[in-house]
Amino acid sequence: MAILKIIGILLEVVLLFNLLIVVHELGHFFAAKWRGLVIEGFGIWFGKPLWQKKINGVNYSLGCIPAGGFVKLPQLMDSAIEGDSEYAGKELPRLKPLDKIIVAFAGPLFSFGLACVFAVLVWQIGRPVSEGERTTQIGYVLPGSPAEKAGLQAGDSIKTIDGTPITRWGGQSAGSVTWRIAGGEEPTAKLEIQRGTETKTLEVTPEVEATKWYQRRGLRAIGIAGTSHPMVAKTEPGSAAAKAGFLPNDVLVRVGGEPIYFDSSISSWAKRHPGQPIVITVERGAKRADGTMPTVDLTFEPRGILVAEVFPRSPASEAGLLAKDRILAVDDQPVAFGENFIRHIHGHLGKPVALTIERGTETKTLIVTPEIPIEGGGDKPKPSIGIQLDRADGLVFDLRGKMSPVFPSPYEQIAEATGMIIETMKKLSPTSKSGIGVQHMGGPVMMMRVYYLLFESPEGWRLVLWFSVVINVNLAIMNMLPIPPLDGSHITLALIEMIRGRAPGARTQKMVEYVQIAGTFLVIGFMLFVTAFDVQDVFGGKKPTLRFPPRTPATQAPG
Missing domain, CATH: 2.30.42.10 (PDZ domain)
Known part of the structure; x- marks a missing residue:
């Protein structure tokens, strides 16, 4: 059943991904029909045709590679991209600039229209939103983090960051906690907080997690999470x-x-x-x-914590600790939660620690000395004994937290999606000093991965519809950029031709073709660049491991 579920989700993802692309291409197709352009073909999917038929001069086809669709318009300059044309070498009527503009604009317009359709559906059925996404209150401060050092506490409500009012925790809006911190352009961030009846301003120095050269560069963070009541x-x-x-x-x-x-x-x-x-x-x-x-x-009344894994040649391994052992106490202090146990270990570097454990029906004491791992502990490793913990209390939380439906109007959804794109473009501009760069953008692999995760959740389609609003607005706006071979470049060239009042000469036409080719390679290069990071995110994760320097085996106390 699990395999069938995965296959079903993958089919849903492919279906929706193709819908977004095909609707965009339908915009070009219908506009070309309306303006009387020569249409050589319209295809859904690529590769060798599984089916094709010529109707009224248009070759309709269904390919074997489910990756969107295309429309062949030989009167446009990039018509040769889709392979050999039956109109090659033939003289075709020259298009008026207005016709070029209408046909090019129709694709983004249809994407925007699809976004509006999805937005109306979300407005009617609602979008599930987690408590952690909506809150502006700090729920957790990571021990030893910049936030803790600055004096931030759980329960503090964040009012402003660097003078910008805060309205939510997640997302890419100007009022988002995570976005203001990640995209900050100064070495420190000033947080105005409400603590009880007191308002104060604290200055925090964000840190960036070190990553490998082949991974996305880390983003600024201060070590906090929003309030989210466990469910x-x-x-x-x-x-x-x-x-x-x-x-x-x-x-x-x-x-x-x-x-x-x-x-x-x-x-x-x-x-x-x-x-x-x-x-x-x-x-x-x-x-x-x-x-x-x-x-x-x-x-x-939780009783102890379970050991999920013991890393080889670690202090815990040398002390004789085994997976599925239950740790009842550390230095004679009962422990029921992993967080408290970890804090105790962090504070005892190089000092022997007595662990009271339960193994089956037997209780014994092991002596272990925390050490700093030489690999696998991050860029700022802390004392560890080389184990992974599991919950022993039997309490399993829903990672989504408490979800509540909201019913934003189509206008609110479109405005939010547009705002996200504007915020992203601001951070990518050459004048921005934030650490957000092109490598943090995502391509088709990331988009399909997000769709898969959303479909996998119990709220499935409701979350997918909302995300589709964002994606289609993104497609509409990004395709309007004047970068060859995007639709915006056709519109720009047509506007120039309209203003000049004449078609470009042969020399100019040749130059434009070279620019189109260069732009195509640029866009393909960009897609390959971000896709490489997307693939790394999906498949590059390794099982966490810790490696310690050679040591003298720890002793086991009589138990």
């Missing part, structure tokens, strides 16, 4: 979560009476209140008539 996806049978009474779709809102901003809020509270019962308040059920949510208090 239960499921509980493991017989686990601490199941015994506590957690149910799917429960939303965790408080722990020990304190607000939960992120799933790490639970471990943070447990660290500050050792030995106390962990009472978690969850929202469960439908909203009441007064708009409030019914809540239930659950007593949560």
Whole structure:
């Protein structure tokens, strides 16, 4: 069944990708029909035809490579791109500049029209939006990050960044937290925050994660995530979560009476209140008539953390730790959450640490000394014992978090998509000092990857329709750029011809053809460039590993 699901999703992705391209080409086709141009052929897909038929002088075909479509217009200068033409060497009527403009403009116009159709559908059925996307409140601050060093805390609400009002967390809008940080042009970022009744401004120095030469360059970040109340996806049978009474779709809102901003809020509270019962308040059920949510208090008693993997020749391996061991305590302090365990390890570089573990029915103590890995720890490696952890409490969260539908008008959706493109172009301009570059753009591989991930989610088509609005607006605007062989270059040349009042001479025509060829190679080169990074993103990820320097085997204490 899993294979059939994957095949089904892939078919949906291919179908939608082809729809976007074919609709664009239909714009050129219908405009050419209207203006009386010679149309040699219209094809869906490329390669050797599986079917073709000539109707009223137009060769219609269905190819074998599902990669969009094309229309052959021999009266336009780039007609030879699609192979040999039956009109080669024949004298065809010269097009009026207005006809060229109309035919070239029709493609982007149809893409824009398709975006409007999708936008109307989204307006009617809604677009699911996660809490983490809409919030302006900090939910998590990474320990040791620039944000923590600057004094930012979970629960702080961000009002402005570098003077720009903040309206959301994610996305490429001017009011997005991630976009303002990533695209900042100064060494520091000034964040105006609201903490309780107090407003203050903090200055943060973003960092850029080091990457390999063949990977996309890292973007500026300060180590924060937006507030997102954890939502239960499921509980493991017989686990601490199941015994506590957690149910799917429960939303965790408080722990020990304190607000939960992120799933790490639970471990943070447990660290500050050792030995106390962990009472978690969850929202469960439908909203009441007064708009409030019914809540239930659950007593949560997680017991230890599970070891998912032990890296070879690591301190943990030398100490005798094994996968599926349950770590109950570290230096006689009970541990129930991985975050607290990791903090303890980070603070004990070169110092022996006693781990109380449970292996089957046996309990024993192992002595392990944290070290700095020489490979696999990132550009700023921290002390580690060389293990990966798994949850032992049986609580599995929905990674999407709490989703709520919004119903933006078509105008709002088109305006948002246009704003995203404008923001991107600003950051790509030669005058921009941000770290965002051409390599951060995506091509068809990235687009299809995003479509696949959206189709894979339970909200599938509703998310896909919204993303299609963005993609079609992007296609419409980008194709209007005056870069050969894009539609905008045909429009620009036709406008010049219209203003001059005469067709270009043979010498000028030859020069234009050379420019068209050069532009075509430029666009192909750009697509290959971004596609290389897209492929690296999809297939280049390696299984995380850590490598440590040679060491003396740790000793095992009697247990």
